[in-house]
Amino acid sequence: xxxxxxxxxxxxxxxxxxxxxxxxxxxxxxxxxxxxxxxxxxxxxxxxxxxxxxxxxxxxxxxxxxxxxxxxxxxxxxxxxxxxxxxxxxxxxxxxxxxxxxxxxxxxxxxxxxxxxxxxxxxxxxxxxxxxxxxxxxxxxxxxxxxxxxxxxxxxxxxxxxxxxxxxxxxxxxxxxxxxxxxxxxxxxxxxxxxxxxxxxxxxxxxxxxxxxxxxxxxxxxxxxxxxxxxxxxxxxxxxxxxxxxxxxxxxxxxxxxxxxxxxxxxxxxxxxxxxxxxxxxxxxxxxxxxxxxxxxxxxxxxxxxxxxxxxxxxxxxxxxxxxxxxxxxxxxxxxxxxxxxxxxxxxxxxxxxxxxxxxxxxxxxxxxxxxxxxxxxxxxxxxxxxxxxxxxxxxxxxxxxxxxxxxxxxxxxxxxxxxxxxxxxxxxxxxxxxxxxxxxxxxxxxxxxxxxxxxxxxxxxxxxxxxxxxxxxxxxxxxxxxxxxxxxxxxxxxxxxxxxxxxxxxxxxxxxxxxxxxxxxxxxxxxxxxxxxxxxxxxxxxxxxxxxxxxxxxxxxxxxxxxxxxxxxxxxxxxxxxxxxxxxxxxxxxxxxxxxxxxxxxxxxxxxxxxxxxxxxxxxxxxxxxxxxxxxxxxxxxxxxxxxxxxxxxxxxxxxxxxxxxxxxxxxxxxxxxxxxxxxxxxxxxxxxxxxxxxxxxxxxxxxxxxxxxxxxxxxxxxxxxxxx
Numbered sequence: 175x176x177x178x179x180x181x182x183x184x185x186x187x188x189x190x191x192x193x194x195x196x197x198x199x200x201x202x203x204x205x206x207x208x209x210x211x212x213x214x215x216x217x218x219x220x221x222x223x224x225x226x227x228x229x230x231x232x233x234x235x236x237x238x239x240x241x242x243x244x245x246x247x248x249x250x251x252x253x254x255x256x257x258x259x260x261x262x263x264x265x266x267x268x269x270x271x272x273x274x275x276x277x278x279x280x281x282x283x284x285x286x287x288x289x290x291x292x293x294x295x296x297x298x299x300x301x302x303x304x305x306x307x308x309x310x311x312x313x314x315x316x317x318x319x320x321x322x323x324x325x326x327x328x329x330x331x332x333x334x335x336x337x338x339x340x341x342x343x344x345x346x347x348x349x350x351x352x353x354x355x356x357x358x359x360x361x362x363x364x365x366x367x368x369x370x371x372x373x374x375x376x377x378x379x380x381x382x383x384x385x386x387x388x389x390x391x392x393x394x395x396x397x398x399x400x401x402x403x404x405x406x407x408x409x410x411x412x413x414x415x416x417x418x419x420x421x422x423x424x425x426x427x428x429x430x431x432x433x434x435x436x437x438x439x440x441x442x443x444x445x446x447x448x449x450x451x452x453x454x455x456x457x458x459x460x461x462x463x464x465x466x467x468x469x470x471x472x473x474x475x476x477x478x479x480x481x482x483x484x485x486x487x488x489x490x491x492x493x494x495x496x497x498x499x500x501x502x503x504x505x506x507x508x509x510x511x512x513x514x515x516x517x518x519x520x521x522x523x524x525x526x527x528x529x530x531x532x533x534x535x536x537x538x539x540x541x542x543x544x545x546x547x548x549x550x551x552x553x554x555x556x557x558x559x560x561x562x563x564x565x566x567x568x569x570x571x572x573x574x575x576x577x578x579x580x581x582x583x584x585x586x587x588x589x590x591x592x593x594x595x596x597x598x599x600x601x602x603x604x605x606x607x608x609x610x611x612x613x614x615x616x617x618x619x620x621x622x623x624x625x626x627x628x629x630x631x632x633x634x635x636x637x638x639x640x641x642x643x644x645x646x647x648x649x650x651x652x653x654x655x656x657x658x659x660x661x662x663x664x665x666x667x668x669x670x671x672x673x674x675x676x677x678x679x680x681x682x683x684x685x686x687x688x689x690x691x692x693x694x695x696x697x698x699x700x701x702x703x704x705x706x707x708x709x710x711x712x713x714x715x716x717x718x719x720x721x722x723x724x725x726x727x728x729x730x731x732x733x734x735x736x737x738x739x740x741x742x743x744x745x746x747x748x749x750x751x752x753x754x755x756x757x758x759x760x761x762x763x764x765x766x767x768x769x770x771x772x773x774x775x776x777x778x779x780x781x782x783x784x785x786x787x788x789x790x791x792x793x794x795x796x797x798x799x800x801x802x803x804x805x806x807x808x809x810x811x812x813x814x815x816x817x818x819x820x821x822x823x824x825x826x827x828x829x830x831x832x833x834x835x836x837x838x839x840x841x842x843x844x845x846x847x848x849x850x851x852x853x854x855x856x857x858x859x860x861x862x863x864x865x866x867x868x869x870x871x872x873x874x875x876x877x878x879x880x881x882x883x884x885x886x887x888x889x890x891x892x893x894x895x896x897x898x899x900x
Contacts, residue, residue: 184393196429207303209307209456209483209719210422211624214794216517223450227416229240233687236579238303238304238305238329238330238362239303240305240306240329241289241292241293241296241304241306241365242289242306244286244290244418245286245418245421245451246417246418246421247414247415247417247418247421247451247454248283248286248290248408248414248415249406249413249417250406250407250410250411250413250414250416251283251287251290251403254276254287254296254401254403255287255290255291257289257399257401258276258287258291258387258401259291259294259295259298261273261274261385261398261399262274262291262295262300262363262385262387263300264300264361264383267383267435267517270383271379271380271381271382271383271384271385271386272384272385272386272398273379273380273385273386273387273388273397273398273399274386274388274398274399274400274405275375275387275388275389275393275394275397275399275400275401275799276288276387276388276389276401277389277390277391277392277393277394277400277401277402277403277546278402278403278404278546279391279446279546279547279549279560279563280448280492280493280495280496280546281446281447281448281449281489281492282403282404282405282446282447282448283406283447283448284389284390284391284403285368286447287389287403288365288367288387288389289306291364291387292304292363292365292387293582294307295363295385296363300361300363300385301361301362301363301385302355302361302362303360303362303363304362304363304364304365305326305329305330305362305363305364305365306364306365307322307325307326307329307364307365307366307367307378308367308368309322309366309367309369309370309374309375310368311368311369311370311371311374311390311391311499312368312370312391312495312496312498312499313495313780314498316370316374317374318341319341319344319345319373319374319377320339320340320341320344321590322366322374322377322378323341323344323345323347323348323377323378324337324344326348326364326378327347327351329347330348330351330352330355332347332351334892335376341377345377348377348378349381352380352381352382352384353381353382354380355382355384356381356383356384361382361383361384361385362380362384362385363384363385363386363387364378364380364384364385364386364387365386365387365388365389365892366378366386366387366388366389367388367389367481368390368391369388369389369390369392369394370390370391370392370499370549371392371394372394372395372396372397374892375388375394375397376397378645379397379671379760386398388439389547391496391545392408392544392545392546392659393543393544393546400499402546405445405560406440406445406446406447406450407445408437408440408441408445410445411440411441411443411445411447411450412429412433412436412437412440414447414450414451414454415429415436415439415450415453415454416429416430416436416485417454418450418451418454418458418720419454419721422454422455422458423458423461425807426458426461428457428464428465429465432464432465432466433866434830435464435465435468435469436465438465438466438469438472438473439453439465439468439469439472442469442472442473442478443472443482443562444560444562446489446560446562448487448489448492449482449489449562449853451487452482452483452484452487452488452489453468453472453482454624455484455486455487456468456481456484459484460685473801475561475565475568476565476569478565479562479566479569482562489562489566489831490566490569493562493563493566496545496547497547497566497570499545500542500545500547503538503539504541504542504545506528507524507528507535507538507539507542507548507662508542509567509570509571509574510527510528510571510588511527511548511557511559511564511567512559512564512567512568512570512571512572513527513585513588513589513592514527514592514639515635515638515639515641515642515643516632516634516635516636516637516638516639517558517634517635517638518551518556518557518558518634518635519556519557519558519635520555520556520557520631520632521536521539521555521556521557522536522555522595523592523595523596523632523635524539524557525564525593526591526592526594526595527588527589527591527592528588529588529591535861536555539557542557542558544595547559547846553631556631557720571585587712587782593639593643594641596632596635596636596652597648597651597652597655598638599618599628599632600629600632600651600652600655600656601616601651601655602616602618602619602625602729603616603618603619603625603626603628603629603655603659604625604654604655604656604658604659605625606619606621606622606624606626607622607625607626607629607658607659607662607688608622608662608804608805608806608807610656617639622842622898623843626659626662626843629656629659630663633656633659633660633663633665633668635767636655637652637656637668637671637672639652640652640653640656640672640675641671641675644678644679645673645675645678645679645681645682645683646679646683647679647683649675649676649679650675650676650679650680650683650685650688650692652672652693653672653673653675653676653679653692653695654688654692654695655674655696656668656669656672657669657673660672661698661699662703662844662886663846663883664702664846664883666699666702666703667703669699669702669703670696670699670700670703671879673692673695673696673698673699675694675791676688676692676696677689677692677693677696679692680692686719686723687723687821689719690715690716690719690720690723690725690728690732691716691728693712693713693715693716693719694713694716694728694731694732694735695710696712697709697710697712697713697716697732697735697736697739698711698735698738700739701735701738701739705741706739706740706742706743707743709739709742710739710740710743713732713735713736713845714732714736716728716732716735717729717732717736717784720732726759726762726763727760727763727767728760728809729759730755730757730759730760730763730767730771731756731767731770733752733753733756733759734752734753734756734770734771734774736752737749737750737751737752737756737774737775737778737779738774739752740752741777741778741781746778746781746782749778749886750775750778750782753771753774753775753778754775756771757771757772757775762858768798769793769795769798769799769802769804769807769811770807772791772792772794772795772798772875773791773795773807773810773811773814775791776791776795776811776814776815777814778794778816780789780814780817780818780821785818785821785822786822788818789815789818789822791818792811792814792818795807795811795817796808796812796815799811800858804840805842806838806842806844808838809834809838809842809844809851810835810839810841810847812832812834812835812838813831813835813839813847813851813854814852815831815853816828816829816830816831816832816835816854816855816858817829820854820861825858825861825862826862828858829855829858829859829862832851832854832855832858835851835854835855836848836851836852836855839851845879845880845882845883846879846883846885846888848876848879849876849877849879849880849883849888849889849892850876852872852873852875852876852879852892853873853876853892853895854872855872856869856872856895856899858878859872860899866899866900869899870896870899870900873892873893873895873896873899874892874896875895876892877889877890877892877893879894880892
């Protein structure tokens with residue numbers, strides 16, 4: 175039979191020692207080794223040699239060095255690198271694969287991190303090669319398993335004609351290839367970037383001692399070790415910004431010249447690497463722009479997202495990809511979360527906002543957390559949005575409201591439901607806080623401790639809601655509900671803020687009756703904040719409005735609070751007159767609020783040295799508080815009484831009063847006033863000749879109480895006193 179010429183379908187290229195085009199060879203059967211070229215024609219019979227002239231393409235080369243170089247601004251990931259290298263360390267995997275999943279919100283730098291891990295692992299000679307494949311999990315058409323396996327097999331050197339057509343067959347061949355590499359003493363690392371689901375990755379799980387690193391915006395369970403990549407720290411974000419600018423221009427010194435503006439830029443970018451890289455590109459394109467100017471632009475939350483677009487990368491487009499892959503209910507809740515004005519949200523509040531049960535809402539929130547569009551708070555049952563994601567969600571809400579009247583009504587109703595939840599629950603919590611006896615206690619909370627815990631958790635949300643709602647009835651209700659709590663916690667700046675908002679709301683809405691109360695609260699907040707001269711006219715306004723309304727009790731309260739402000743301004747005689755007037759008005763009405771008037775009178779009498787009269791006033795106030803069951807005011811009065819008894823040398827009685835005050839305030843967890851009572855008890859103990867260790871212990875306990883109350887200056891002073899007692 176004459177020789178025939180047949181052309182192979184194999185791919186071009188060659189390896190040293192392989193047959194080249196036109197080489198005459200002898201075949202004895204079908205050629206099946208995937209590493210060789212493809213020979214044309216079937217075997218011509220068993221045991222018979224046939225000379226066939228073939229056109230053979232060389233084997234497909236492998237591509238095992240697909241790691242891209244790291245960007246020069248890569249920084250701040252030492253702990254994450256150490257964790258992932260610990261997973262890949264061959265000493266930890268005797269015969270088993272090393273698999274890790276890096277998850278995190280869009281733009282946090284997951285891809286760059288796993289490439290850095292790949293480089294570090296190769297520097298340690300842990301792998302003989304690295305394969306990188308993009309899964310395009312958030313593209314409109316994600317990569318299918320059969321296509322991903324096709325790409326990996328080609329990189330491993332398998333000719334196209336030897337790659338089977340179906341995904342299961344390709345998966346089997348992929349594992350066979352990796353098994354062969356294992357037997358040859360090789361260890362490969364596969365990086366599967368931007369996965370959407372576990373199913374997309376599972377066919378890529380390697381056998382043997384090979385490694386697999388997966389990146390995803392979602393947490394993917396059941397694959398391997400999980401690592402959630404967090405935001406950069408502010409100093410790391412500034413370092414990234416500086417490195418990116420200097421990479422574009424080594425002479426760019428803007429970060430060095432204005433570090434404060436650089437930090438403002440980093441914080442406005444939410445310490446998100448992608449946002450920082452886009453900002454660096456925009457700054458590099460405008461080398462004359464000061465960082466302060468860029469920071470000011472980024473501070474405008476309504477325009478911030480639009481400004482994070484350098485023509486090639488857009489943060490909004492990145493977020494769009496994630497939102498578009500969400501089921502409708504999850505996407506709807508994600509957008510609605512931006513309607514909450516505060517920094518985080520509880521499951522209960524989110525349920526009120528979304529109009530579903532807590533159980534259903536919690537499930538959706540958990541799914542959003544898996545997608546890294548919502549973060550779980552440090553306390554279970556609380557959730558928060560990254561600042562840039564909040565801006566993005568708010569922008570999407572604004573678009574919906576602008577384009578659809580029903581959408582506008584729906585979002586407005588949702589916000590109203592959330593506000594109603596906050597007002598209703600804050601009122602319920604306030605009913606449990608001192609002063610007691612002014613109304614029924616709400617069954618929403620078991621006791622004052624639970625109510626206080628809720629207020630502590632929601633304080634920032636309640637204040638942010640009041641500020642965002644402006645001069646409305648919602649703001650007024652929140653301000654009144656928060657007054658006792660903020661005074662209790664000594665949150666004086668917050669107290670002045672909400673009190674001012676309440677006054678504005680009353681004046682705008684024409685609510686004369688509540689305006690008097692609002693002015694009284696504002697005056698008290700100003701007095702507590704040391705702004706006595708501003709407090710006096712506020713209380714005088716409250717007194718006048720109460721008089722005009724014929725509200726004798728309100729007028730008496732205004733007189734009493736005015737007396738406190740006058741005393742702080744050292745106008746003592748006027749203060750005594752104010753307190754006596756308040757006491758007289760309450761006595762005329764037989765009102766049970768005489769206790770505060772007597773206590774406040776005692777404060778001024780002590781200041782002017784009329785100690786015995788002050789003691790009588792305190793004892794009268796204490797008796798009234800005991801009758802009413804007002805333990806908190808009783809405890810404060812015990813402390814005031816102890817201080818005055820010490821002033822007249824009745825130290826044993828002063829110690830008894832002080833110890834009673836400390837015990838009661840500690841039980842009520844009033845940290846700030848416990849610190850005050852411990853200070854007073856320490857001073858009295860020192861004057862009574864108590865041992866130094868006892869005095870030192872009291873000062874240290876006072877410091878600890880102030881720490882818990884976030885009163886850092888008072889805590890430092892108490893520690894200094896403790897040091898003097900040694």
